[in-house]
Amino acid sequence: MDCVTLNNGVSMPILGFGVYQVPPEETERAVSQALEAGYRSIDTAAVYNNEEAVGRAIAASGIPRDDLFVTTKLWISDAGEGSARQAFERSMDKLGLETLDLYLVHQPFGDYYGSWRAMEKLYAERRIRAIGVSNFFPDRLIDLINHNEIVPAVDQVETHPFFQRVADQNFMDKLGVRIESWGPFAEGRNGLFTHPTLTAIGEAHGKSVAQVVLRWLIQRGVVVIPKSVRPERMRENIDVFDFNLSDAEMMDVTALETGKSQFLDHRDPEAAKFLSTLTLTNE
Numbered sequence: 001m002d003c004v005t006l007n008n009g010v011s012m013p014i015l016g017f018g019v020y021q022v023p024p025e026e027t028e029r030a031v032s033q034a035l036e037a038g039y040r041s042i043d044t045a046a047v048y049n050n051e052e053a054v055g056r057a058i059a060a061s062g063i064p065r066d067d068l069f070v071t072t073k074l075w076i077s078d079a080g081e082g083s084a085r086q087a088f089e090r091s092m093d094k095l096g097l098e099t100l101d102l103y104l105v106h107q108p109f110g111d112y113y114g115s116w117r118a119m120e121k122l123y124a125e126r127r128i129r130a131i132g133v134s135n136f137f138p139d140r141l142i143d144l145i146n147h148n149e150i151v152p153a154v155d156q157v158e159t160h161p162f163f164q165r166v167a168d169q170n171f172m173d174k175l176g177v178r179i180e181s182w183g184p185f186a187e188g189r190n191g192l193f194t195h196p197t198l199t200a201i202g203e204a205h206g207k208s209v210a211q212v213v214l215r216w217l218i219q220r221g222v223v224v225i226p227k228s229v230r231p232e233r234m235r236e237n238i239d240v241f242d243f244n245l246s247d248a249e250m251m252d253v254t255a256l257e258t259g260k261s262q263f264l265d266h267r268d269p270e271a272a273k274f275l276s277t278l279t280l281t282n283e
């Protein structure tokens with residue numbers, strides 16, 4: 001597995017397995033199959049309500065802890081210096097882990113400055129190997145950086161062929177923040193899996209649309225965490241290290257940019273209002 005080096009020297013697999021919208025009762029099986037397929041990086045979140053199942057799959061796998069890279073995220077309702085530390089300990093209990101590889105502020109809402117201070121302390125105590133953010137646009141990212149000690153190692157943002165984030169990636173690169181894609185397939189929206197351009201590129205390489213999309217992101221240096229509950233797709237999505245897209249093919253995908261989210265805009269007040277109404281169900 002190819003890895004990237006984060007701004008604090010920690011190595012992170014460039015491809016991992018995401019478990020958003022995987023029901024808790026399906027998660028242990030899915031993560032076990034992903035680990036069998038060769039995934040070593042797992043991306044969950046407190047708000048996904050499946051950290052315990054992720055933890056069970058990790059424990060059952062017998063894979064040495066040092067060979068795994070585990071990410072979880074702090075939800076808005078736990079924002080703040082004191083609450084964030086408690087939420088971290090709850091996540092760690094559920095995951096059955098002593099140390100976490102990457103802890104992310106899930107959304108740029110609520111008292112995330114307080115959360116960041118708690119995360120900086122947990123990092124200093126070596127409970128977390130790297131800390132980062134998610135869904136931060138450049139304005140919020142630079143403000144967080146300007147007013148705190150630690151520069152986030154990662155910003156996990158919606159990134160796929162229809163919303164490519166090239167300017168945001170350039171901005172992050174200059175700050176030493178690694179871009180990580182959520183929704184690499186846009187969850188199939190906008191006809192992604194049958195798109196003629198992506199299909200044609202796939203046919204030229206004997207690869208699927210999913211593999212073309214992941215390869216395009218990886219060649220841009222974007223960390224990817226595709227989700228699938230199906231073992232055959234898990235194997236397909238990790239099988240992207242034996243081919244290269246040409247410059248012309250990279251540009252063909254670049255031409256698919258729509259400049260807008262397929263989901264929600266974190267700068268939209270209605271989105272901020274909606275996300276802040278979601279509270280954790282499994283405290």
Ligand SMILES: NC(=O)c1ccc[n+]([C@@H]2O[C@H](COP(=O)([O-])OP(=O)(O)OC[C@H]3O[C@@H](n4cnc5c(N)ncnc54)[C@H](OP(=O)(O)O)[C@@H]3O)[C@@H](O)[C@H]2O)c1
Binds near residue numbers: 018156185187210
């Ligand atoms: N930070 C955030 O706010 C945030 C938001 C969203 C997601 N995420 C993270 O990013 C991860 C990935 O994003 P996502 O789950 O939203 O969406 P995604 O990975 O873009 O798409 C997942 C969808 O694609 C299907 N799929 C997967 N592989 C396929 C293949 N090879 N061929 C055809 N269909 C395929 C899956 O169906 P099946 O499962 O039926 O195969 C599922 O419906 C999440 O799991 C989560 O860890 C983070």
